[in-house]
Amino acid sequence: MRLIYCCSALLLLILLSRTCQGGNILVIPTEGSHWINMDILLQALHSRGHNLTIVRSSKSWYIKDNSTYYSTYTVPVERGLDKEFITRIVSEVMEFERGALPLTSFLHLTVGMFRTFVDAHAAVGEYASAMLGDRALMRKLNDTKFDVVLTDPCWGSGPILAKYLNLPLVYNVRWLIAEEVHLAIAPSPISYIPITGSGLTDKMTFFQRVKNVISYLKNKARKYLIRDVYQKICDKYLGPDKNFFQLMIDADIWLMRVDFVFEFPRPTMPNVVYIGGFQCKPPKPLSQHLEEFVQSSGEHGVIIMSLGTFVNELPADMANEIAAAFAKLPQKVIWSYKGRKPDTLANNTLIVNWMPQNDLLGHPKVKVFVAHGGTNGVQEALYHGVPVVGLPLGFDQYDNLIRLKEKGAAKILSYATVDKDNNFLKAIQEVLTESSYRMNMQRLSRLHRDQPITPMDNALFWIEFVMRHKGAAHLKPASLRMSWYSYHSVDVALFLGGAVLLMLLSTFFLIRCLCNAMCKPKVKCE
Amino acid sequence: MRLIYCCSALLLLILLSRTCQGGNILVIPTEGSHWINMDILLQALHSRGHNLTIVRSSKSWYIKDNSTYYSTYTVPVERGLDKEFITRIVSEVMEFERGALPLTSFLHLTVGMFRTFVDAHAAVGEYASAMLGDRALMRKLNDTKFDVVLTDPCWGSGPILAKYLNLPLVYNVRWLIAEEVHLAIAPSPISYIPITGSGLTDKMTFFQRVKNVISYLKNKARKYLIRDVYQKICDKYLGPDKNFFQLMIDADIWLMRVDFVFEFPRPTMPNVVYIGGFQCKPPKPLSQHLEEFVQSSGEHGVIIMSLGTFVNELPADMANEIAAAFAKLPQKVIWSYKGRKPDTLANNTLIVNWMPQNDLLGHPKVKVFVAHGGTNGVQEALYHGVPVVGLPLGFDQYDNLIRLKEKGAAKILSYATVDKDNNFLKAIQEVLTESSYRMNMQRLSRLHRDQPITPMDNALFWIEFVMRHKGAAHLKPASLRMSWYSYHSVDVALFLGGAVLLMLLSTFFLIRCLCNAMCKPKVKCE
Structure with missing residues (x-):
């Protein structure tokens, strides 16, 4: 059945690509793992003949200057979401997750993380201001006659630029600036809908x-913390009556990077298109070296481990504990890790700088994926049917993993206890030996x-x-143009x-009047 | 572009049909126009190698006994939704729609229509009881090992049978027993969501x-009028803790016979699949006789008119007024009508017993479609891009037509005024001469x-x-298993x-206590 759909999809693609007339697409991407999957989409768009223009900040880390398939405009900024900034966020989150803190440290870290969140949006706000304030750039963008703006609304700059240029807007999206997408656009x-982070x-x-209600209120408060950053830009460049939050949810199409095999079923809207796993593809053969290592595992198979784009290094004690656990297993292990080599590393574990994750996950010898729970990795594991031992750091990672855990396809560990009581080893062994994990996945x-x-x-x-069609206005609900009290x-x-109160009162007074009239027949009712 | 998608769909179908292994499908259809589109779906399923078994009542009007592509079980019943019953409903609705009634007649008709609505469901309830009470039939159905139940939940018998047989359930649906589908399953x-009939x-x-709120409350009340009919059957055959309304919304997949080009955008759910216009197809050539008539219209083109499955006859004065209006037009007219030939009928109007509606709507000479606004006809007009003059009778017909009117593609008339002040002629002329109608459609x-x-x-x-997959449980929301107060x-x-109140009160009493203590230092606070 799978083969049939692959064939038909291929035919659809061949037929489409024959007649597709390339258009002009303006892309406002986001850094890090968000860029990784946007990039895959851009390559596919390029192969269909479209011209891609990217606007990026001079502090961009992942998004490189001109490539073979897109051209760029770079907006000079003082600060941005560069490597240092993101490393700071990650270390703050990791300190927080390792937990078991005294109250003062906990509060200190919580306040610090809130401040970093506001800081990050302030930096994006400065970038958006610099971009819209660059008249020459705006003139060029206006002259290019783009057909659509494609952006990831994890930050607020893309939607504002689309509105400024008055262009149709498509989101490649997992999270809005401070909340889950459905929560912002669908009742x-x-x-029964868990709040992110709860x-x-x-x-x-x-x-x-x-x-959950308390988490909801906390998230609402956090959202309003950063409202002003973007509202000021809207007021300056789009006119005084443009509400930033309304503008954010006014996209033509939302390409959501989940599907309902992964996500809990919940209300949605007609212009949301589910593309979860769009980046997944059948595995390519491994390099000879890697294939030999994998095959050497024999019947025991292989465990692969990667903690994503940002976690390059773990605390030494934790890395040692993990390596020691791997050493006790008969499986072979491939671990993508850039930190100092753990002292307890055994021969069955191969540490690599980078690994072909999709190709390994599609390899029949791979039995377990130790992952941080980023959307990309989780979707790849799901596509290839490999059960997961999750070590979530923060952001949406726990939320991603709990969706697999609920379906019996993942086991979750925490940074606070991963290096205690053989927790790591026990989790791996459980997922390896209990066949339900693999069957469910x-x-x-x-x-x-x-x-x-x-x-x-x-x-x-x-x-x-x-x-x-120059947009998809027919899929946007009328609620977008309503005040909150009307909605x-x-x-x-x-x-x-x-009206009901008035009727009740009138009836009451009428009855009283009648009673009075009947009880005192000689006193006229006024 | 259209050609490309047709080609790819064809290829998909060819590829699929090569490997499709036929399954067993149990169908509980509904009468009238609902059967017409269910039948189209059944023919497509049959051509894909599936075995179709239909359960029908002995009073079935449209649903014929065994055919070449399905077999039937017929449940004997005393009364059912036969021709007489439906003719009675139609005449009641028409009398109501012709309107301008004194209050007593209005109330009399309203009560009559409510009674007919309850009567109809009581008849369906009797049919459902007879079906479930037939042990031999239930044994046969159980033994057949069906893969799925396909039903139109416009009536309540299908969902109850599916639950009784514990089979996966797919709806081919436009309306639930007493409300719009989305209203029952999505927040x-x-x-901004208009209630049907408002x-x-x-x-x-x-x-x-x-x-709209008042219409909502009225519909809720109407829904509870018929609850008992079905709840009693559930209690008897499914056990005491099966709530009928919960069971009704517990389908695996809802194939909704609309799309959001037609319907106003509104919240939806993951297991709703929009198949509006699934019955539409490119036109086949007309018969020679009809083609000659159509071609004889020259540059003026043709108007076609059909008031659907149930309206076979109009009051004589109205039919005369319509025929007289047609007589004044330079266009040719094809009118599907079974009533007495109007006295004012002119040569330009051809009255037929039945017309190939889809083929005519796809003919380039056809300029306007005079329709009652049933879902099938409206979707066909939309597919072929022919603007509509609507003469809605009741049910969902006004609601269907107003969706086209709002998009500038239809003009609506009412039975109360269609034969007054040349309204009919004026409406046709407006849609013919104002190009926006055709362009919008x-x-x-x-x-x-x-x-x-x-x-x-x-x-x-x-x-x-x-x-x-033996169902689609992963697409059903958790809300289905929640009580109303939890939801x-x-x-x-x-x-x-x-909790907030308690905190406020505690604070208040604490402050009062402190104040007392400070004001009267020598009196001890108890």
């Missing part, structure tokens, strides 16, 4: 639902792959749909409540 | 929103046809998906409200 009963699932006890993989068209074709179709029917409730 | 802010759109004034047609796979392929894919967080709100 989302928080009685560590909850879609099945909650009473007290978990209480915690392979069931998810079958469900995920059974789609009428591939997620990548779906993404390309909808970007080009917006280009062909929530506050005025109608007050009106109808008032 | 739907009625501040005559409103997604852009409402304050007083329209008030009217053709824009909708372009949007509707621009889909990654055809609606029919989508429908087939998801039915077979449910068969392959609406009533308990959490009370708890948090109580």
Whole structure:
């Protein structure tokens, strides 16, 4: 069945590529792992004949200057989300996650993380200001006659630029600036929709639902912390009546990097297109060296480990504990790690600077994936059906992993206890020996792959749909143009409540009047 | 572009049909126009090698006994939704729609219509009881090992049977028994979602929103009028803890017979698949006789008119007025009508018993479609880009037409005034001469046809998906298993409200205690 869909998708692609007339796409990407998957989409768009222009900050870390398939405009900025900035965030989060802190340290770190969050958005705000303030750049962008803006709204600069240039807008998105996407655009009963960071699932006890409401309020507060950064830019460049949060949710198409094999089912909107796993593809053969190492594992198979783009190094004690655990296993291990070589490293473990993660996950010898839980890695594991031992650092990582755990396809560890009581070893052994983990993940993989068209074709179709029709206004709900009190029917409730009250009072007074009249027949009722 | 998608869909279908292993599908269809489109889906499923078994009532009107592509079980019943019953409903609705009634007649008709609505469901309830009570039939159905139940939940019998047989469930659906589908399964802010029958759109004034809330409450009340009919059957055959309304919304996949080119954008759910226009196809050549008639219209073109499955006859004065209006036009007219030939009929109007509606709508000479606004006809007009003059009778017809009117592609008339002041003639002339009607409808047609796979392929894919995976539990929200107070967080709100109140009171008493202690230092605070 899978083969058939692959064939038909290929035919669709061949047929499409024959007649596709290239358009002009303006891209405002985001750094880090967000860039990694945006880049995959850009390469696919380029191969379909589109011209890609990227606007980036001079502090861009991952997004390189001109490439063979896109051209860039670089906006000079004083500060940005460069390597130092992101390394600072990661170390703060790791310190926080290692936890078991006294209250003062906990509060200190929490306040620090809030400050870093606001700082990051302030830096993006400066970049957005510099970009919109650059008249020559704006003139060039206006003259190019772009068909669409493609951006990741994890930061606020892309949507503002799209509105400034009055262009149709497509999001390649997992998170909005400070909240989960559905929560911002679809009515989302928080009685069964867990808030990001709450560590909850879609099945909650009473007290978990209480915690979820508190998490919801905390996130709302955090969102309003950064409102001013972007609102000021909107006021200056788009006119005084443009509300930043309304503008953020006014995209034509939302290409969501999840699907409902992974995500808990929840209300959605007509212009949300699910492209989870669009970056996944069948494995290519491994290099000879790696293939030999993998084959040497025999019947025991291989464990692979990667903690993502940002975690280059672990505290020495933790790295030693992990290496020692691996040493006790009959499996071979491939560990993507840039830190100092752990003292306890055994012969069965190969440390590499980088590994072909997708090709390894698709290798039949690979039994377990030790991952941090970033969206890209989790989707790749799901696509290839490899169960996960998760070591989430922060951000959305725990939330990603708990979605697999709930379906019996992952085991989650925490930084606070990973190096205690053989927790790491026990977790790996459990996932290796209990066959349910692998069976569940392979069931998810079958469900995920059974789609009428591939997620990548779906993404390309909808970007080009917006280009062909100059937007997708017919998919945007009328609620985007409503005030909050109209949307929530506050005025109608007050009106109808008032009317009912008036009727009750009138009836009451009428009855009283009648009673008076009947009891005192000689006194006229006024 | 359209050609490319047609080609790729064809290839997808060819590839799929080569390997599709036929399954067993149990179908519980609904009468009338609902059967017409279910039948199209059944023919497509049959051509893909599936075995189709239909359960029907002995009073079935449209659903014939065994055919070449399905077998039937017929359940004997005393009464059912036969021709007489439906003719009675139609005449009641028409009398109501002709309107301008004194209050007593209005109330009399309203009560009559409510009674007919309850009567219809009582008849379906009797059918469901007879079906489930037939042990031999249930044994046969159980023994057949069906893969899925396919039903139209416009009536309640299909979902109950699916639950009784414990089979996966797919809906081919436009309306639930007493409400719009989204309203029953997705959180739907009625501040911008018009209630069926309210005559409103997604852009409402304050007083329209008030009217919408009242319509919402009226529909809720109507829904509970028929609850008992089905709940009793559930209690008897499924056990005492099966809530009928919860069971109704527990389908695996909802194949919705609309899309968002037609429907106002609104919140939806992951297991809703939009197949609006799945029954539409490119036109076949007309018969020689009809083609000659159409060609004889010259540059003026042709108007076609059909008031659907149930309206066979109009009141004589109205039919005369319509025929007289047609007589004044330079166009040729094809009118599907079974009533007495109007006295005013002119040579330019051809009255037929039946017409090849899809082929005519796809003919370049056809300029206007005079329609009652049933979902099938409206979707066909949209697919072919032919603007509509609507004469809605009741049910969902006004709601269908207002969706086209809002997009500038239709003009709506009412039975109450269609035969007055040349209204009919004026409406036709307006739609013929104002080019915006045709341009808007053709824009909708372009949007509707621009889909990654055809609606029919989508429908087939998801039915077979449910068969392959024995359901689609991963797409069902957790809310299906929640009580109303948990879902609406009533308990959490009370708890948090109580907690806040307690904190405020404690603070207040503490402050009072402190004040007392400070003001009266010698009196000890107890």
